[in-house]
Amino acid sequence: MSPARPDAVLLAWDPELHDRWAGGHRTAAEAAAVRGRALGYWPVGRRRNLAPGTEAWFLIRGTRPGIIGHGATMAMPAVDETGQWFVTVTADALLPAGDQLPLEQVLRETGWQQPPPSGAAVQAADVAVLRRLWQAHLPFRLLPDPLLAVPGSRPPAALRHAAVDRWEHDPELRRLCLGYHGTGCAACGFSFEATYGPLAGGYIQVHRLDPGEGAPDPVSGLVPLCPNCHAVAHLARPDALSPAELRRLIAEHGHLPGQTLDDGQLAAREFAGRLLQADGEAAP
Ligand SMILES: [Zn+2]
Ligand SMILES: [Zn+2]
Numbered sequence: 001m002s003p004a005r006p007d008a009v010l011l012a013w014d015p016e017l018h019d020r021w022a023g024g025h026r027t028a029a030e031a032a033a034v035r036g037r038a039l040g041y042w043p044v045g046r047r048r049n050l051a052p053g054t055e056a057w058f059l060i061r062g063t064r065p066g067i068i069g070h071g072a073t074m075a076m077p078a079v080d081e082t083g084q085w086f087v088t089v090t091a092d093a094l095l096p097a098g099d100q101l102p103l104e105q106v107l108r109e110t111g112w113q114q115p116p117p118s119g120a121a122v123q124a125a126d127v128a129v130l131r132r133l134w135q136a137h138l139p140f141r142l143l144p145d146p147l148l149a150v151p152g153s154r155p156p157a158a159l160r161h162a163a164v165d166r167w168e169h170d171p172e173l174r175r176l177c178l179g180y181h182g183t184g185c186a187a188c189g190f191s192f193e194a195t196y197g198p199l200a201g202g203y204i205q206v207h208r209l210d211p212g213e214g215a216p217d218p219v220s221g222l223v224p225l226c227p228n229c230h231a232v233a234h235l236a237r238p239d240a241l242s243p244a245e246l247r248r249l250i251a252e253h254g255h256l257p258g259q260t261l262d263d264g265q266l267a268a269r270e271f272a273g274r275l276l277q278a279d280g281e282a283a284p
Contacts, residue, residue: 006121008055009073011042011089013118014062015097025097032069032094033171036151040089044077047119048085052076055156056089057122057130059103059115066100069093070134070152092151093138101137109133167208167216174206176218185226187233187246189271192226195264205230209242247272 013020020040021028028038040058044050050073058069071091080086103115110126122130135153149159167173183204184191193201204224208216216222223243225233232249233241241249250272254265 005049005051006054007124008057008122008127009047009050010057010059010116010120010122011118012059012061012115013042015060016062021091021094025094028091029094029096030172032091034166034169036092038071038091038094039074040071040091042087042089042118044085044087044119046085048077050077050087053156055122055127055152056091057152058091058094059118060097060100061115064098064100065103065115067103067106067130067134067137068095068097068100072156093134095138101133106130106133165208165211168206168222170215173215173218173222177206177222178202178204178224180219181222181224183224185229186223186243187225187229187272188250188268189275190226190228190268207233207240209240211240244276247276251276 011020015025019025020042022039022041023031028040032038052073052075054073056071056073057067058071060066060068069091070093071089074088074090077085077087106112106129107115109129109132112126116122131153135150138150138153183193183202185204186207192203205227206222207225207230209221209223210216225243225246229243229246233246235241236245250269254269254272
């Protein structure tokens with residue numbers, strides 16, 4: 001008799017022996033960061049009763065073992081030409097090698113005596129522990145929008161997929177854009193670090209200036225915007241507002257009639273006004 005179908009499984013591999021990812025781990029980690037999806041192909045041994053969509057936690061073995069990704073199975077396991085049973089998986093998060101959540105921390109928090117073998121079922125209580133550890137571990141640079149859940153941190157049934165501009169969420173373009181423009185909002189000057197301190201230091205959203213098909217230039221095609229300005233930019237249809245147009249709105253409407261402005265609001269208005277002047281001088 002086969003054991004009950006698990007809701008979650010642990011899939012492990014030793015990168016020195018195999019690479020389970022389509023295109024290799026490095027490419028797959030980038031694909032997961034940009035598109036939230038990377039494909040892998042996993043031997044399942046005797047574990048042949050996996051339903052499609054079974055939650056999967058990926059464990060890298062070797063000298064620095066740890067949980068390095070999260071995803072799901074995509075189909076029922078099938079036999080390949082060598083007679084081995086395999087399952088196709090998709091990762092919604094896959095960290096670069098070296099960034100894994102250390103296994104010793106997982107063992108300590110779950111109480112596991114040793115890492116389970118690949119294909120082992122993960123019990124609901126242990127899945128809850130993994131979600132909590134993973135949520136705390138995944139660096140926010142991989143999650144440009146903190147409103148989106150960390151993949152694996154919530155039960156799949158609690159989430160739905162959000163459609164986002166992939167280039168605004170591309171980690172490498174983001175790095176280049178912020179390296180040039182800095183992390184202050186290009187429309188209102190808001191700085192997360194100045195307002196909230198080191199916890200939020202470096203956080204800002206990235207906005208694509210003209211919506212095209214291919215990758216934008218990270219310097220001329222992307223700008224940092226705070227979440228307020230970014231949301232308002234995208235309220236305009238069909239084209240989003242430019243930072244200059246946002247500044248004009250702030251300068252015209254930056255306060256409600258009769259409302260007293262606090263120092264931050266005054267500073268934002270003054271900043272917007274200065275930038276508007278700068279725009280005017282720069283215009284031909
Ligand atoms: Zn702003
Ligand atoms: Zn945008």
